[in-house]
Amino acid sequence: MPTASTSFFGWVAFLLQKYGMLFLRGTGMTLLVALTGTAFGFIIGLLVAIVRATSPVPTLARKSFAAAVRCALLKAIQLLLAAYIQVFRGTPMIVQAVVIYYGAQYAGVYMDTTFAAIFIISINTGAYMAEIIRGGIFSVDKGQFEAAHAIGMTHWQTMTTVVLPQAIRNILPSVGNELIVNIKDSSVLNVISVSELFFQAKSAAGAYYRYFEVYFIIAVIYLILTLTVSRILRFIELKMDGPDNYVIHGSQSDSRAEIVVSRENAEEVEKRWNQ
């Protein structure tokens, strides 16, 4: 047991020894709700963005009653989705957490706190992701939509094979931001007693009234988490970009066979190839 004269580092060592497991469990919970919440939020955002990017005017000139009904239905759904985005981007997550958690109890639904945490992060992130992904879809130049339609692909095929792969690559930095925000902002869920890192720190700090030491420890843990995640995301981005080089394939009797073209030697290889 440290005494009044124990140094800062002494307290940190003591608290780590005593509450190490607690911090670790809190870190695990934080990662769990942030990662799954971001993943589900991404899926929600993807679906919402695809529906919002669908043109309500049928591309075919053929007009029919069924097409008109589909049109009206799509417009109604798009309106609802716009409202969803506005509401969840326009209110703080800490308020959403309390309203949803206790609101559900009003309706007789007593949610498990972990489930509630993932649910709240998911729909909150979904609202942001929908806008991020919509931006990503518009970042793919319109000509590629037209080219895909011109070879007969449907809207869905165009989206899944041509547009979304490029849109997702383009928005990966923003998705990474969302994940990092969620790792940090899941701390607000302590208001509904989710046992994430901040919540655990609160109980540890209260036991010996060592607020600075405890919050210093979890600040370092948050920093390690977010730095690691940014590194991993950067790696994924580079992987998705593929190699900068490509191989020119020739026949076996051709001395120019299998030349690797990179940015540096591209022109020279072209000249040789065209000779």
Add this chain to the structure above:
Amino acid sequence: MEPVIQVRGLHKAFGTHEVLKGIDFAAGKGEVVCIIGSSGSGKSTLLRCINLLETPDGGAILYHGKDILTDATINMPQYHAKVGMVFQQFNLFGNMTVLENCMTGQMKVLGRSREESMENAMKYLRKVGMEAYVSAKPRQLSGGQKQRVAIARSLAMDPEVILFDEPTSALDPEMVGEVLSVMQKLAQEGLTMLVVTHEMGFARAVADKVVFMDQGVIAEEGAPEEVLGSPKHERLQSFLRSML
């Protein structure tokens, strides 16, 4: 000869601006029709209407005698596969390699197997001289190379007609030739082609028919030597002078 594509009284307006004011023309099997005219005359809009990238406001577009705007027996993806399009800006799929660009439509739209699609894609990439670049991404290619891949992508769908929308206008001058020579080869092989172009030399050498569009109507049409050699319309005369 029954025309493959026939356009009757085609109208299209963007807001209050009338771009097409009643277009009538036809292209027979194996025919190469070059559409010329100054910018804003409605050439590109005409091609985009035939491909339904724009919805016409009135008139009919007949494909083998069936109106694609009203005839419910026409399967739209199949129609698109049969009527290909090559764009000014190439519009290759940026997330795919050259080979994948030429395969994806065959697999998704025509339901061909991966092997068959690859074989067919390679056949046409060889035809346009891009077989060596199968593993390159579009961003790694020059403009002329991109356009040749775009032509191969169109051909891989085994179309009956290809619409070319100013295929060389976005290219550096030294790359125009490689694209035009591929197109000339296709014309000789009997592909039906509608070509919006500013390349008068190409029109003169390759076209069976030249159509001059002016302010939303066809002002003059006929054999290239007539239309380009002895133009009757005054606007066509000044247009041709400006092209020199």
